[in-house]
Amino acid sequence: xxxxIGVVQFPGTNCEQDSIDTIKNLGxxxxxxxxxxxxxxxVEAIVIPGGFAHGDYLRCGAIARFxxxxxxxxxxxxxxxxxxxxxxxxxxxxETGLLPGALQKNVGLKFLCQMESLIVDSTSSxxxxxFKSGEQLQIPINHFExxxxxxxxxxCELEANGQIFLRYESxxxxxxxxxxxxxxxxxxxxxxxxxxxxxxxxxxGSMDGNRILSALFxxxxxxxx
Amino acid sequence: MSESLQNxxxxxxxxxSDEEYNRIETLLGRIPNHLELAMYxxxxxxxxxxxxxxxxxxxxxTEAPWVLVGPGxxxxxxxxxxxxxxxxxxxxxxxxxxxxxxxxAATGVGGILRDIFTMGARPIAVMDPLRFGPLDDxxxxxxxxxxxxxxxxxxxxxxVPTVGGEIVFDETYRGNPLVNVLAMGVLPAERLVLGQxxxxxxxxxxxxxxxGRDGIGGVSVLASAGFDENTxxxxxxxxxxxxxxxxxxxxxxxxxxxxxxxxAVGIQDLGGAGLTCATSETASRGGAGMDVDIxxxxxREVDMEPFEIMTSESQERMLVIVEPCNLAKVLEIxxxxxxxxxxxxxVTGDGQLKIRDGFDGPVIADIPAATLHDDAPEYERPxxxxxDWFERQxxxxxxxxxxxxxxxxxxxxxxxxxxxxxxxxxxxxxxxVGPGDDGTLLRLRxxxxxxxxxxxxxxxxxGNHRWCCVDPRAGTKMLVAxxxxxxxxxxxxxxxxxxxxxxxxxxxxxxxxxxxxxxxGMAEACIAFSAPIVGGNxxxxxxxxxxxxxxxxxxxxxxMHPSLxxxxxxxxxxxxxxxxxxxxxxxxxxxxxxxxxxWDIADCRDGCLPEFDLDQAVKTASFVAGLVQKNxxxxxxxxxEGGLAVALSEMAIRGATGMTLDGLSDHRLLFxxxxxxxxxxxxxxxxxxxxxxxxxxxxxxxxLGFSGGMKFTIGxxxxxxxxxxxxxxxxxxxxxxxxxxxxx
Numbered sequence: 001x002x003x004x005i006g007v008v009q010f011p012g013t014n015c016e017q018d019s020i021d022t023i024k025n026l027g028x029x030x031x032x033x034x035x036x037x038x039x040x041x042x043v044e045a046i047v048i049p050g051g052f053a054h055g056d057y058l059r060c061g062a063i064a065r066f067x068x069x070x071x072x073x074x075x076x077x078x079x080x081x082x083x084x085x086x087x088x089x090x091x092x093x094x095e096t097g098l099l100p101g102a103l104q105k106n107v108g109l110k111f112l113c114q115m116e117s118l119i120v121d122s123t124s125s126x127x128x129x130x131f132k133s134g135e136q137l138q139i140p141i142n143h144f145e146x147x148x149x150x151x152x153x154x155x156c157e158l159e160a161n162g163q164i165f166l167r168y169e170s171x172x173x174x175x176x177x178x179x180x181x182x183x184x185x186x187x188x189x190x191x192x193x194x195x196x197x198x199x200x201x202x203x204x205g206s207m208d209g210n211r212i213l214s215a216l217f218x219x220x221x222x223x224x225x
Numbered sequence: 226m227s228e229s230l231q232n233x234x235x236x237x238x239x240x241x242s243d244e245e246y247n248r249i250e251t252l253l254g255r256i257p258n259h260l261e262l263a264m265y266x267x268x269x270x271x272x273x274x275x276x277x278x279x280x281x282x283x284x285x286x287t288e289a290p291w292v293l294v295g296p297g298x299x300x301x302x303x304x305x306x307x308x309x310x311x312x313x314x315x316x317x318x319x320x321x322x323x324x325x326x327x328x329x330a331a332t333g334v335g336g337i338l339r340d341i342f343t344m345g346a347r348p349i350a351v352m353d354p355l356r357f358g359p360l361d362d363x364x365x366x367x368x369x370x371x372x373x374x375x376x377x378x379x380x381x382x383x384x385v386p387t388v389g390g391e392i393v394f395d396e397t398y399r400g401n402p403l404v405n406v407l408a409m410g411v412l413p414a415e416r417l418v419l420g421q422x423x424x425x426x427x428x429x430x431x432x433x434x435x436x437g438r439d440g441i442g443g444v445s446v447l448a449s450a451g452f453d454e455n456t457x458x459x460x461x462x463x464x465x466x467x468x469x470x471x472x473x474x475x476x477x478x479x480x481x482x483x484x485x486x487x488x489a490v491g492i493q494d495l496g497g498a499g500l501t502c503a504t505s506e507t508a509s510r511g512g513a514g515m516d517v518d519i520x521x522x523x524x525r526e527v528d529m530e531p532f533e534i535m536t537s538e539s540q541e542r543m544l545v546i547v548e549p550c551n552l553a554k555v556l557e558i559x560x561x562x563x564x565x566x567x568x569x570x571x572v573t574g575d576g577q578l579k580i581r582d583g584f585d586g587p588v589i590a591d592i593p594a595a596t597l598h599d600d601a602p603e604y605e606r607p608x609x610x611x612x613d614w615f616e617r618q619x620x621x622x623x624x625x626x627x628x629x630x631x632x633x634x635x636x637x638x639x640x641x642x643x644x645x646x647x648x649x650x651x652x653x654x655x656x657x658v659g660p661g662d663d664g665t666l667l668r669l670r671x672x673x674x675x676x677x678x679x680x681x682x683x684x685x686x687x688g689n690h691r692w693c694c695v696d697p698r699a700g701t702k703m704l705v706a707x708x709x710x711x712x713x714x715x716x717x718x719x720x721x722x723x724x725x726x727x728x729x730x731x732x733x734x735x736x737x738x739x740x741x742x743x744x745x746g747m748a749e750a751c752i753a754f755s756a757p758i759v760g761g762n763x764x765x766x767x768x769x770x771x772x773x774x775x776x777x778x779x780x781x782x783x784x785m786h787p788s789l790x791x792x793x794x795x796x797x798x799x800x801x802x803x804x805x806x807x808x809x810x811x812x813x814x815x816x817x818x819x820x821x822x823x824w825d826i827a828d829c830r831d832g833c834l835p836e837f838d839l840d841q842a843v844k845t846a847s848f849v850a851g852l853v854q855k856n857x858x859x860x861x862x863x864x865x866e867g868g869l870a871v872a873l874s875e876m877a878i879r880g881a882t883g884m885t886l887d888g889l890s891d892h893r894l895l896f897x898x899x900x901x902x903x904x905x906x907x908x909x910x911x912x913x914x915x916x917x918x919x920x921x922x923x924x925x926x927x928x929l930g931f932s933g934g935m936k937f938t939i940g941x942x943x944x945x946x947x948x949x950x951x952x953x954x955x956x957x958x959x960x961x962x963x964x965x966x967x968x969x
Contacts, residue, residue: 011475011563014384018654021675052382055471111377111647142381142649195651203657203668203792 003028003217006043008073008089010035010053010064015086015197019049019213022197026214035067045082045216046073048089050142050195060088060103060145061095070096082126082216083189087143090181090191099184099191100158101150103143107174111144115205116194117169118180122162125183127190130215138206139194141172141180146193148175148182161185166192235259239266245602252596260580260590263532265597267498268505271765274601277731278763281744285758286751291720292759293417299343299494300410301759302417303721305785307678309671310414312346315407315686315723315781317764321465322404323452326371330404331379331468335540337408338385339494342477343543345418345484346410349653350667351380353390353406354686354725354779358399360961365394367966368402376406377647382470383477387648388656389665390686392641395824397690400452400769405725405762407686407781411672418484421491421511422546422572429504429515429570430552432559433476433542436500437525440466440538451730451768472541472564479562480543488555491546501535501597503544504570505578509595511546514573518584521569531589535580546572608741609734618696622832623817628892630870630942633826637867637896638874638954643962657681657792663714663863666786666793681786683717685709688727688779689866692898695819696834697739697776701746703834703900706842708782709754710863710903713846715793716853717784719756722747724780726763729773736765739776747778753839754846756782786854793853794906796862797880802906802932804876804884805915806869808845809838810925815897821866822896835899841925842901848922849903857915860906870895870939872904873929877937878951880906886930886939895939906932 005023009016009032020030033040035053040046053064064070070092077083077098085093093099106112120135122128131137150158155176158164166181173193181192196209236246239262249257249265257265271277287295293310294302300314318333334351341348353376358365369392380387385408422429483489491511493503500522508515519531525539547555552568559566573579578597580590611617645660658666664685669678687708692700709719724747729736751757767774798804817823818832852858860880864872869889877884889895907915912928919926930939935947 011478012382012384012471014474014652017675018652021654024675051384052471052474055382055469055474057471111381111649113381113649113651114642114646140651142651144381198651198654200654203789204651204654205792 004042004044005030005216006033006040006046007031008033008035008046008048008069010067012053012055013049013051015050015195018197019047022200022213025200026210028217033069035069038068038072040072040076046076048083048085048092050087050089053088053092061091064092065096074098077189080188084127084216085191086195087193090193091145093189093191098189099182100154101148103145104147104149105145106147112172113140113142115140116172118166118194119169121164121167124162125165125187125190127212127215128165128183130211130218137208139196139199139209141194143193146173146175148179150176158182165190236262239263240270241266245269248602252593252600258590260532260535261592263536264501264590264592267501267536268597269601273498273502275763276602277604277606277765278726278740279603280605281741284744285748287757287759289755289757292757296758296760298419299340301721301723302344303759304414305669307671308414309669310412310417311409311682311783312341312344312412313409313721313723313781313783314340314760315405315725316762317725317727318404318406319402319727319764319767322372322402323368325465326368327375327378328465328467330372330375332466332540333404333406334376334379335383335468335470335473336496337406338383338473338477339496339543341408341410342480343492343494344412345416346412347481347672348385348408348410349655350409350684351385351387351406352665352684352686352781353387354688355390356393356395356398356403356777358394358402359396360394362399363965363967365399366962366964367968370962370966372402372404373644373647379468379470381649383473384652386650386652386656388650388667389660389684391688392644395690397775401767401774403727403767403777405779407723409684409783413673416484418489418492419510422507422513422515423511424490424548425572425574427490427546427548427572428552428568429572430545430547430555431522431542431567431569432479432545432564434469434472434539435523435525435565436534436537437539438529438533438537441533441536451766466538466540468540475562475564476541476543479559479564483545483555483558486554488547488551489545490548493544495542495544497538499535499537505594505597507544507546508578509598514575514577514594515570516573516579516581517570518581520583521567523565523567531580606731606737607734608737610738611735617831618833620831622823622827622829623893625827630892630895631945633822633892633896634870634874634943635953636826637821637871638950639957640954641958643958657789658715658795662795664711664717666715666717668789679789681717681789683712683715683784683786684781685711686779686781687711688777690775690777691821691824692819692834693743693778694775694830695832697742698746699834699837700819701743701778702750702839703837705747705750705754705780706839706900707863707865708780709756709846710849710901712782712784713850714853714861714863714903716786716850718847718850719754719782719784721759722751722756722780722782724758724761724778726761727767727774727777727779728765729768731765733773736773743776743778747780750839753843788854791856794858794860795879796860796876798860798876798882798906798932799880800882800933801909802859803909803912804886804904804906804929804932806902806904806927806929807849807919807924808902809841809899811894811897811899815893815899817893817897820868820896820898822892835897837900844923845901845903848919848924852905857911858905858907862904864902864904866898868896868898869904870943874937874950876904876906877947878954881947882932883934883936883947884930884932884938885934888927888929889939890942
C-alpha cells in the first residue's frame with residue numbers, strides 16, 4: 001500500500017527533504033505542506049520534520065504554532081489523522097497544545113548531536129503499535145531543547161494512559177522519566193526528539209528509523225479514536 | 226569635491242598608503258571624493274585584493290581535467306561524474322572571532338555558505354579547523370567556547386551539517402585565534418552559475434537583509450591589520466558583523482529556487498567590502514558597468530551615509546542580475562521566502578560603476594569598475610629567511626630529559642567529541658563518517674533526484690603550526706600528505722585542494738618567507754597527489770603586539786570513494802587482529818623537530834622535521850584507499866600528531882580493545898611524526914596476502930603486534946590499562962573547558 005504523507009515546511013525547517021527521501025525510499029509518496037497553506041489536502045498522514053521553524057526565535061515552535069497550516073493540522077489530528085512530530089516538530093506540537101508538556105534546554109546547556117539507545121515503552125500509539133515493548137532502537141538525537149518537562153499530574157496521566165512511546169537508555173538531556181517520545185491519549189499524535197530519518201541505512205549506522213516511518217503507512221488509524 | 230581629501234590623514238585612516246592614494250588619483254585622472262576613496266580602500270585592502278600574496282599564489286597548481294572552476298571565483302568547482310559538480314571553498318574569520326567569538330564564527334559560516342550557493346550549489350557540508358590559545362588560559366577558553374557555540378548556533382540553524390574539522394590549542398594563538406571554515410556543495414553540472422553581470426539593461430536586485438552599520442571597514446580596519454596593546458580590541462567590535470541564520474536560510478532557499486528556475490543571469494554574494502565588491506565584481510567580470518541607486522537599498526538606519534551603504538558588511542545579502550522580463554517572478558519567489566528584494570541597479574555598457582543618489586539622481590561616485598580589482602596594487606614584499614634558521618635546524622629536538630613515556634602518552638590524548646557533538650553533523654543523510662575520525666566520508670547523491678550514486682566524497686582539513694614553524698616548506702608538504710592520508714583512510718582518492726593561508730604580518734620579511742616557502746611546499750605536494758588548488762583564502766596580519774603567529778597554512782582536501790557499499794572500518798580495533806604500520810620506514814635516530822612531543826613535552830621549538838618521502842606517501846595513500854575500498858582491513862588510522870603511540874592508543878580506545886606491541890623502544894620511535902604512515906588492523910588469515918600486495922605496490926610494511934585483552938602494552942616501555950587510557954582521552958577537553966572563562 002502506498003501512503004500519501006504530507007511533510008510540513010515552515011521557513012527554517014531543514015529536515016523536510018530528508019523525511020521526503022526516506023518516505024519515498026520506503027515506498028510511500030510525500031508532498032510538502034507549506035506553512036502558509038490552510039489545508040492539508042488529501043494526505044493520509046503528516047510528518048512535522050526537524051529544523052528551526054521561523055528561526056526558533058522567541059522559543060522553539062512558539063511562532064510556528066500561528067502558521068495557518070497548524071490550524072489545518074489540528075483539524076486533521078482532532079478527526080483522528082496520524083501526525084508525527086520529529087524534533088522541532090515535537091516542539092511545535094507541544095507549543096500548539098496537541099501534545100502535553102514542553103521541551104526546555106538540555107541539561108548541560110549544550111546542543112547534542114549523537115546516537116542514542118532508545119527503549120520502546122508503550123506500544124499503544126499509531127507508531128508504537130509496530131513495536132514490542134522493551135525493544136531497543138538506535139536513533140540519533142540532534143537538539144538543544146530536548147529536555148522534556150511536564151507537571152507531576154501530566155506525568156501520571158502519561159504513564160497511566162500508555163502515552164510514553166520512547167525512553168532514552170542513558171538520558172542525555174535531562175528529560176523527566178528519560179522521555180524521548182510521547183503520544184496524545186488517543187495515540188494518533190506522536191512527538192519524538194530523536195530523528196528516525198537519520199537511522200535509515202547501513203551507511204548511516206542504523207536502520208531502526210525505517211520502522212518508525214513505515215508505521216505511518218500501516219492501518220487505518222483514523223478509527224482509533 | 227573637497228580639497229581636504231589630499232590630506233593624507235583622510236586616506237590613511239581608511240588604510241590606504243600614500244602610494245596607493247596616488248595610484249587612485251592617476252586612475253581617475255582627478256581627486257577622488259570621499260565615497261570613491263572608501264570604495265577603493267575596501268577593495269584594495271589586503272583581504273580583498275591579495276596584494277601581498279598574489280605574486281606567490283601564482284606558483285600553485287590549479288588545473289586538472291576535472292577542474293571546472295579554479296581560484297578567483299566565489300568557489301572552486303570540480304566535476305565528480307554523473308553530471309554532478311562539487312563546489313568547495315575555505316575562508317578565515319580570525320580577527321572577528323578574536324573580538325566577538327560567537328558572531329565572528331557565526332558570520333564566518335554564513336559567509337562561506339553564500340560563496341557556495343552563489344555558484345548554484347546547495348551547501349551540504351561545513352568543516353571548521355579551529356585554533357585557540359592554551360587551554361589553561363581563561364580568555365582563550367572564552368574565545369574557544371564562543372567560537373564553538375557560534376559554529377553550532379549558526380550552522381545548525383541554517384541547516385548545513387558541520388561534518389569535520391580540527392581543534393588545536395597552542396600558545397601561538399593566545400591573542401589571535403584562527404577560525405577557518407570550509408564549505409562544500411553539490412549542483413547539477415549544467416547549472417553552474419558565475420558571478421557576472423552581462424546584458425545591458427539587466428537589473429541588479431539586492432536580496433536579503435536590510436543594510437546596516439555593522440561591519441563597516443571590516444576588511445580594511447579589522448582583517449588587514451594586527452592587534453596591539455594600544456588598541457583595545459573591543460574598540461573594533463563595531464567592525465564585526467552580526468549574523469542571522471534564519472535570514473540566511475530563507476535567502477539560501479530563495480536563491481536556489483530562482484537559480485533552479487533559470488531566473489538569474491548572474492549572482493554574487495555580499496561579503497567583505499559589501500555592495501562595492503558585489504557590484505564592481507559582477508560588472509567587471511561581465512565586462513560591463515553598473516548604475517547603482519543608493520536610495521533603493523533598504524536600510525536599518527535612516528541616516529546612513531553613502532560610503533556606509535557601499536561598504537557595509539551586513540550579513541545575509543546577495544546581488545542577483547536578472548532580465549527585466551523575469552523581475553516579477555524573482556519578486557514572487559523572494560516574497561514567498563519573506564526575503565527583501567530591492568532593484569538597486571542596472572547593467573550598463575560603459576564599464577563605469579556609477580553610484581547615484583536616486584534612480585536618475587546625481588552621480589556621487591564614478592569609477593571604472595575593473596580598476597577596483599584589476600588595478601589593485603600588487604606587492605612583491607621583501608622576504609628573508611630567519612637569520613638563525615640553519616642553526617636552529619641543527620638542534621636535536623629529541624634530546625631530552627628522562628622521559629616518562631606513559632605520562633607523555635596520556636598527556637597527548639584528546640577526545641574532541643565535546644566539540645563536535647554540538648554540531649549537527651548528520652543533516653541530509655550523507656554522513657557515513659563524521660567528525661572525530663581521520664577523514665569525513667559523505668554519500669554522493671544526485672542533486673537532481675536525491676538518488677545514491679554508489680560513490681562517496683572524502684574530505685579532510687589539516688594544518689600543523691609546529692611542522693610549519695620548524696620548516697614551512699617541508700611542513701606544508703607533510704600536512705597536505707596528512708590530509709590525503711586522512712581521506713585514504715575512508716577510501717577516497719584525492720581530487721582537489723583548497724587552502725587557507727594564515728600567516729602573520731606581511732610587512733615582516735620573515736613572514737613573507739614563511740608564506741613563500743609554504744606555497745612552494747604546497748605546490749609540490751598538490752602536484753604529486755594530483756589534487757590541484759581550486760580555491761582559497763589568505764589571512765595575514767595574524768599578530769599580537771608585533772608577535773606573529775606560527776605559520777599556519779591549512780588545507781582542505783576532497784576526494785572520491787568510487788564504490789561505497791559499506792562504511793569504512795574506522796580506527797577502532799577488535800580482538801585478534803594483526804597490527805601493521807604501512808608507509809615510510811623510520812630510522813632509529815629520527816628527527817623530532819616540530820613534533821607534539823618536542824613542542825609540548827620537551828619544550829623545544831627548534832630542530833628539523835623528520836625526512837619525508839613524498840613519492841612514497843603518494844604510493845601509500847593510494848594503497849590504503851584501495852584496501853579500504855576493497856574492505857580488506859578491519860581497522861585503519863592515519864599517524865599524525867603524537868606519532869605512532871598516539872595513533873595506536875586511539876585505535877585501542879575507540880575499539881575498546883587492548884594491544885600488545887613491540888618495536889617502539891624509545892620516545893623517538895613512539896612519538897616521531899614522520900609523514901605518510903597509516904596503521905591497519907588485519908585479520909590473521911589475510912595478513913600474508915596483504916604483505917604481498919603491499920610489496921607489489923612498493924609500500925613498506927612493519928608488523929607491530931596484536932590486538933586483544935584490556936591493556937595497552939608496547940614492549941617494556943608502556944603498559945597502561947585501557948580504562949586509564951580511555952579516561953585520559955575522554956576527560957581532557959571537558960575538564961579543561963569546564964574551568965570557566967574570562968571575556969576580556
